[in-house]
Amino acid sequence: SAVISQKPSRDICQRGTSLTIQCQVDSQVTMMFWYRQQPGQSLTLIATANQGSEATYESGFVIDKFPISRPNLTFSTLTVSNMSPEDSSIYLCSVEGRARTEAFFGQGTRLTVV
């Protein structure tokens, strides 16, 4: 499986500010995804990060709030913009496996907004 590194691993941020989360993979992958896991909850897909084009967002998530970059096949960023306490969650980067029917996750970024 790919090795996925996320930065930062955790952060405490003031409301109204923005945080950019980085996801680095040790091999080229076609598909990269961003998930949110609210406290005590399951994982919800935010968007698919497309290389060279705009991300594809799921219902309930918009680009203005969660802008995503995907400059190449090993790297992506997710920005949480104009944060509020409701944005306090774990944000997880995910990539496809070699079989293209698996998905592997980074260790997550634990965000607390105060």
Add this chain to the structure above:
Amino acid sequence: GQQLNQSPQSMFIQEGEDVSMNCTSSSIFNTWLWYKQDPGEGPVLLIALYKAGELTSNGRLTAQFGITRKDSFLNISASIPSDVGIYFCAGQEHNAGKSTFGDGTTLTVKP
């Protein structure tokens, strides 16, 4: 969107006991995945299932892809303390890696 119903929500068992948890969906999935998440970590893939009726083992873990493609179960035999964590099922409809997750089963193992 699609929803997965995962049960039970939580389990408290004695070390050495067997565990069973399952997921059901109103929609068909082409792939079922089972993950374990430890505190402060991302989910770790345990088993991937690709064909209806498929039964796959990974050590003490066994999972099956339901014949109708709308359900899956995970069994853990002879549980040990390190099995503690949250187990998630996930289904993939078409796109590789784009998964719908169940709500999770929190497993506690008493020594």
